[in-house]
Amino acid sequence: MNVRALAAKAIYDVLEKGISLSVALPEQQQHLQNGKDKALLAELCYGVMRQLPQLDKCVSDCLTKPFKGKQRILHQLLIVGCYQLYFTRIPAHAALSETAEACRQLRFDGLVKVVNGVLRNIQRQDAALNTDSDTLRFNTPAWFIKRLQQAYPDNWQAIIEQSHQRPPMWLRNNRLSQSREDYLSALTTQEISAQAGPSPDSILLDSPKDVSNLPDFMQGAASVQDGAAQWAATLLAPAANELVLDACAAPGGKSCHLIELAPSINLVAVDFDEKRLARVQQNLDRLHLKAQVIHGDAANIDSWWQGQQFDRILLDAPCSATGVIRRHPDIKWLRKNNDIEELANLQRQIFDHCWQWLKPGGTLLYATCSILPQENSQQVEQFLARTPDAKLVPIAQQPNPDDIGWQILPGQDNMDGFYYAHLVKAI
Numbered sequence: 001m002n003v004r005a006l007a008a009k010a011i012y013d014v015l016e017k018g019i020s021l022s023v024a025l026p027e028q029q030q031h032l033q034n035g036k037d038k039a040l041l042a043e044l045c046y047g048v049m050r051q052l053p054q055l056d057k058c059v060s061d062c063l064t065k066p067f068k069g070k071q072r073i074l075h076q077l078l079i080v081g082c083y084q085l086y087f088t089r090i091p092a093h094a095a096l097s098e099t100a101e102a103c104r105q106l107r108f109d110g111l112v113k114v115v116n117g118v119l120r121n122i123q124r125q126d127a128a129l130n131t132d133s134d135t136l137r138f139n140t141p142a143w144f145i146k147r148l149q150q151a152y153p154d155n156w157q158a159i160i161e162q163s164h165q166r167p168p169m170w171l172r173n174n175r176l177s178q179s180r181e182d183y184l185s186a187l188t189t190q191e192i193s194a195q196a197g198p199s200p201d202s203i204l205l206d207s208p209k210d211v212s213n214l215p216d217f218m219q220g221a222a223s224v225q226d227g228a229a230q231w232a233a234t235l236l237a238p239a240a241n242e243l244v245l246d247a248c249a250a251p252g253g254k255s256c257h258l259i260e261l262a263p264s265i266n267l268v269a270v271d272f273d274e275k276r277l278a279r280v281q282q283n284l285d286r287l288h289l290k291a292q293v294i295h296g297d298a299a300n301i302d303s304w305w306q307g308q309q310f311d312r313i314l315l316d317a318p319c320s321a322t323g324v325i326r327r328h329p330d331i332k333w334l335r336k337n338n339d340i341e342e343l344a345n346l347q348r349q350i351f352d353h354c355w356q357w358l359k360p361g362g363t364l365l366y367a368t369c370s371i372l373p374q375e376n377s378q379q380v381e382q383f384l385a386r387t388p389d390a391k392l393v394p395i396a397q398q399p400n401p402d403d404i405g406w407q408i409l410p411g412q413d414n415m416d417g418f419y420y421a422h423l424v425k426a427i
Helices: 003-017 021-029 035-050 052-061 069-087 092-105 109-125 134-138 142-151 156-163 180-189 231-236 253-261 274-286 337-356 377-386
Strands: 170-173 194-196 202-205 222-224 243-246 266-271 292-295 310-316 358-368 390-393 406-408 418-425
Touching (some): 003 021, 003 035, 035 069, 052 109, 052 134, 069 109, 092 109, 142 337, 253 266, 253 274, 253 310, 266 274, 274 292, 337 358, 337 377, 358 377, 377 418
Parallel strands (some): 243 266
Antiparallel strands (some): 170 202, 406 418
């Protein structure tokens, strides 16, 4: 099956079935052998997700009647064709012929002329894509634009613009293997341009690379992790021999970083999603690290833990992931406005329960990859109001020490959007 047909299938899975692109894309990539074809498939899928409203409008305007039922995949195929015409260097004749062939491969031979005709019409018109509404202009859902306008009245457009950028590739140096300076030297030897990032172990590559080309990657010398996410372990600052809980651990990058910082800690990594929890163990194995990996609910620790209270807890809470849209543009279309209230309620439950399992004098680091105040500063403010033995400690990196936590916005120091709040329990 050709790349366009596979792209249509992946996009159909996201938009019609609500499956994450990080799941749908690899399922289709496994049908390809060539690395360039896999890269093209990713480019088409991610590109469509970034520009979806404009592409959808363009295609819909050229259809005499919409596709329904099983034929809906042809709507996604036309969007893939439209994306090629507007946003890639693929010659128009190749985009049209390959997309028409994809229609045959998807077993809609009788509709090949329709698909070909629509794309030829789009090519012939060569019109600018529609920007008549904010959703079309910013390729962003109206509900999300409204929330950004309320939270960031002075820079909401810049936030959206940053969220549409292609993300850089960050590495986390494994200090148990070598110093960051030594790994930067090893990268230079391989003619890979990189620079030290703002957190102690972070390295920013000038351009993304396949991990197989990175020095000793499979031996555990480094990991791929965004610069913002790398602050989690550094801010929690585990000390030797402490009992530490990573309350929502999958896929395990922060768990591994905690052990790299303090190898003697007893780390308990728990997650509710059993499939994603398997990745925690995979990451630990590659880095030759050990932790107690438990399938369980962070909102019901009593059901799986009968040990002592924890010295430190990392609560990387389930969230809207609105800070990582540049890495996962499908989030814009999978997330709905009413999800935010539901997520805030879940965060509240986990927050309160984890606090019960924190030792007096212990530290809890609340974290999300969201940029919405309801999940971040407002969540922490409400927690402090109902929790007399909780104290908020300003984070050195936050611009204003009076702020409730540290909000990192997408693109800040080339990092993803992230939020941290450092809380200490009274003795």
